Amino acid sequence: MxxxxxxxxxxxxxxxxxxxxxxxxxxxxxxxxxxxxxxxxxxxxxxxxxxxxxxxxxxxxxxxxxxxxxxxxxxxxxxxxxxxxxxxxxxxxxxxxxxxxxxxxxxxxxxxxxxxMILSELSAPHRAALKMLKKIMSGKENPTDLEKMLIELCDADGxxxxxxxxxxxxxxxxx
Ligand SMILES: Cc1cc2nc3c(=O)[nH]c(=O)nc-3n(C[C@H](O)[C@H](O)[C@H](O)COP(=O)(O)O)c2cc1C
Missing domain, CATH: 3.40.50.360 (Flavodoxin domain)
Incomplete structure (x- = not known):
């Protein structure tokens, strides 16, 4: 093969x-x-x-x-x-x-x-993108459990x- x-x-x-x-x-x-x-x-x-x-x-x-x-x-x-x-x-x-x-x-x-995802290693554009994703998702009125988890994951480090x-x-x- x-x-x-x-x-x-x-x-x-x-x-x-x-x-x-x-x-x-x-x-x-x-x-x-x-x-x-x-x-x-x-x-x-x-x-x-x-x-x-x-x-x-x-x-x-x-x-x-x-x-x-x-x-x-x-x-x-x-x-x-x-x-x-x-x-x-x-x-x-x-x-x-x-x-x-x-x-x-x-x-x-x-x-x-x-x-x-090691936050200290991320490029500036990626750091900015995560910040924006977090802001957009956090702005939702009634976030689902999945959306809540994705918001938290924007700060994952490891x-x-x-x-x-x-x-x-x-x-x-x-x-
Ligand atoms: C801007 C950005 C967006 C990301 N989006 C997601 C995502 O949608 N889902 C996810 O599980 N991980 C996401 N991650 C985490 C990356 O997928 C993870 O760091 C991955 O291991 C990167 O692969 P690489 O090390 O080969 O570049 C994101 C990371 C960054 C920096």
Whole structure:
């Protein structure tokens, strides 16, 4: 099986997962920057990882916009983020809705992993974006429990990466 792991990572957590997955699968791993869909035609399995930024999976359009070319392959997308994995309404609801049109979902297996957010390492634009997101969400009159949690997460600070979380993805690709 000819596999490749591609990733887009600003602060390193998606890159770490991509490298762990590639190591366990014994396959190639590289940043998605500059990669075109046509470069991927020689692979049987394509694994794409991107950090979540305001619910968007960074760079995942490489897969979603090229689904017609890639849909006969085994396609896996993984996300990294700071929302707890137990909050399934977030991952299986909002994140899927925002990133994958219903017609392309059957072609892509999605996994979610915990990333990292070290506030002192964030770029100024990202710090400003978090402040704005928090302000917008806090302005809602009757926030849902999910919205309340997302407001709190704007202040999350820590490294929640966990290598053991990749095993299910690795097994899925191997079998
Ligand atoms: C501006 C900004 C927006 C973010 N939005 C989300 C989000 O919508 N959901 C989430 O779970 N995490 C969110 N995060 C946390 C990142 O997804 C997390 O830090 C991730 O690990 C980053 O991946 P990277 O280390 O590969 O860049 C956000 C972080 C920043 C700075």
């Amino acid at each position: 000819n596999s490749i792991v591609l990733y887009k990572s600003k602060y390193g957590s998606t890159k770490a997962y991509a490298e762990w997955i590639a190591e366990d699968l014994g396959c190639e791993c590289r940043p998605a920057k500059g990669v075109k869909a046509d470069d991927l035609l020689l692979y049987d399995t394509i694994i794409y990882g991107g950090g979540l930024y305001a619910e968007n999976i960074a760079g995942a359009s490489l897969i979603t916009k090229n689904i017609e070319k890639l849909k006969n392959k085994k396609l896996v997308v993984f996300t990294t983020g700071i929302t707890p994995l137990a909050v399934r309404e977030y991952y299986d609801g909002e994140v899927l809705d925002r990133n994958f049109k219903p017609e392309i979902r059957p072609y892509i297996k999605v996994y979610n992993f915990m990333g990292k 490294d929640f990466t966990d290598r053991s979380a990749i095993s299910e993805l690795v097994e899925y690709v191997k079998n």
